[in-house]
Amino acid sequence: MHDAYSQHPQSLAGSMITLARTPVRSSLHSISFRRAAHSHSRSMRPLTPADLNPAVLNVQYAVRGELAIKAEELNEKLRSEEHRDTLPFKKVISSNIGNPQQKGLDQPPITFTRQVAALMEYPPLAEIVKDKWNPDVIQRAKQLQEEIGSVGAYSHSKGIPLIRKHVAQFITERDGYPSDPEDIFLTAGASAGVSLLLNVLITAHKTGILIPIPQYPLYTATLAQFSGVPLPYHLSEQDGWSTSLAEIKAALAKAETDGKVTPRALVVINPGNPTGALLDRQTMEELVWLCEEHSLVLLADEVYQENLHRRDEHPFHSFKQVVRQLGSQIPLISFHSISKGVFGECGRRGGYFECCNISTDVRALLYKMVSVGLCPPLSGQVGVDCLVRPPKPDEPSYALWKQETDDIHAALAHRTQVMSERLNKLPGVSCVNSPGALYLYPKLELPQNAIDAAHKLGKEADTLYALELLGETGICVVPGSGFGQKDGEHHYRLTCLCPGVEEYVGMLEKFHLNFLKRYGGA
Ligand SMILES: Cc1ncc(COP(=O)(O)O)c(C=O)c1O
Structure with a gap:
């Protein structure tokens, strides 16, 4: 055998012993000696953004931008015993990104998919679950394994x-x-x-x-x-x-x-x-x-x-x-x-x-x-x-698959309906009741004071709105400036993935009315 492990065990052990016996001071001395021999390394310039492809500097991705970074900082605070109680909310709600299974949103994965995935990751599992999981799942994984072999390749x-x-x-x-x-x-x-x-x-x-x-x-x-x-x-x-x-x-x-x-x-x-x-x-x-x-x-x-x-x-x-x-x-x-x-x-x-x-x-x-x-x-x-290739109606996994997928479709449609209806009732908000996807994109008519305050901070008014929403409620959304909008318009995008829609939309309403009051719009 000539693989990397079998060939050199002794020489590896030998060099480890040599290393252990070398006094630390002498090895440091040898490093500084070698560094002196390459004195140009002292004049070396560090790598800076200016050295990078300028196109990269122009890339912007608001969905994971300023708001998401701030939300992460707040999450850190919530994790620290020292800072937790300084915040007016107990959790950050990530409504900035269509990531349904994210912690806190917790959309359940489809059982069929995860069972197939688990069997593909660890084929011996089939023996353990053969009397517990539906035979079509085991059959599906077997068919894929025959074609693919290991998912590690x-x-x-x-x-x-x-x-x-x-x-x-x-x-x-x-x-x-x-x-x-x-x-x-x-x-x-x-x-x-x-x-x-x-x-x-x-x-x-x-x-x-x-x-x-x-x-x-x-x-x-x-x-x-x-x-x-x-x-x-x-x-x-x-x-x-x-x-x-x-x-x-x-x-x-x-x-x-x-x-x-x-x-x-x-x-x-x-x-x-x-x-x-x-x-x-x-x-x-x-x-x-x-x-x-x-x-x-x-x-x-x-x-x-x-x-x-x-x-x-x-x-x-x-x-x-x-x-x-x-x-x-x-x-x-x-x-x-x-x-x-x-x-x-x-x-x-x-x-x-x-x-x-x-x-x-x-x-x-x-x-x-x-x-x-x-x-x-x-x-x-x-x-x-x-x-x-979801399970077919005559296959054993179909009933559960149907129930799980129907439940998710119904929850998404219900939340979208409730949120758009309630947001539309707020002063200065109009919201298209989206027939598809995972989002609402309400338009905001914001008071001039809010627009001026935002400009003083070098921000758009919808960014100010989103930052204050996050700071007060823990709800993280993306301001319209991240998606593009007509000059002078303001929007924000929120997902319809948050469970507990009544409480969620209630927080949005309360915040909005306070915001208007704060900036003299109501
Ligand atoms: C319109 C649109 N296209 C593409 C993507 C990217 O999705 P994926 O996770 O498949 O890369 C997204 C993600 O939100 C999206 O909204």
Whole structure:
């Protein structure tokens, strides 16, 4: 045997004895002697932000920005016996990020998913649980193990072929149009896919990417990282945050008159973040025609496709289905994730994107790029398999799966309804009752005194509002400035993930009325 452990045990032990016998003073002496011989090390400059890629300095990500950092400090205080009682609340409520299983929000994971995951992590568990867990769970894990082997090994860089096949089947059933496993790339969450696509689409400093405003800041952050040019188009709040073709055309026309930017792609988030809006079919068709007219790649972020609070009134249609139905040849990339829906498995980092009307040459380049990162996490890939292949009605795990997923859907819809209804009754607040996603994005009419006080601190007034909300109640939200809004407008985004909605919304109400009183608005 010639492995690293067997080859050198004696020499290793020998050198440890030598080290132990060397007087400390003499080893320090030898270090300072060697340092003197390399005296230029004294003039060495430390690494500073100025030495880094300037694009990195421009990246901003409000969801984990100032408010989240402050919330972490408050959490530290709550953990310390000395400071705990100095705060007016007992816990921080993380409403700043769509992270359903986060401590304090505690959305329960889906049992089926976790059982499959557990068996994949530790196959001998099957023997222990065989009389306790449903046979379809054990069967599912066995099938995946036969394909994958150990989840500790790298997989194919596009993801495990069998799981890609299952994703393609899921898409085919969802849309009624075929999907090819070769067009599927499994990713470390949708973020990794979005980042890859923006990276490859931005060819020079003047590549324009149309993004909705308000938007999920992954897009502006990634554009800043790869030096792409955001071409913002505003969503229409008075029409329930609908997408206006006229706005997109105006953004394209502006890029054209500015003359220096080549529009390359249109980002659509459906259902929207932070707005929760759903696109109707007609608008989707018009967007596809627009992409044809301007040779744009359509980047369809559909990670909230399962988060539908009023399905009958506001159903979800995938862009893949619309593109196929129209017989359009536009290049389309659609993203999905295990982080959202009722899964909430954010930390496992699983997702996929599907390429539609993408040539084999381009697909090969994408494959080359994902190969550099070796493969997406296996835990995320197993999660994707459960997302696209939930138990069927005739399988033993179905009843519990149905009950758990129905409960989460109902809780999310109920909280969204209660919160929007109550927020709308507050003076100076208007709030679209989101039909989808995990958020509300209320608009605030704030007193001039609050605006002036914020400006004195070099902040936007909604940041001041959010900071004071956090300081008084422990509720952490993200100010609208983090998502983009029209000049002079103020919003904040909060999630509908906090259990105990009555108490939660009660705290929001009390704070808001006090804030108005404090700044002379009521
Ligand atoms: C619209 C949108 N796209 C993508 C993501 C990223 O999700 P993932 O955890 O899959 O990377 C999020 C996360 O909140 C999101 O809101």
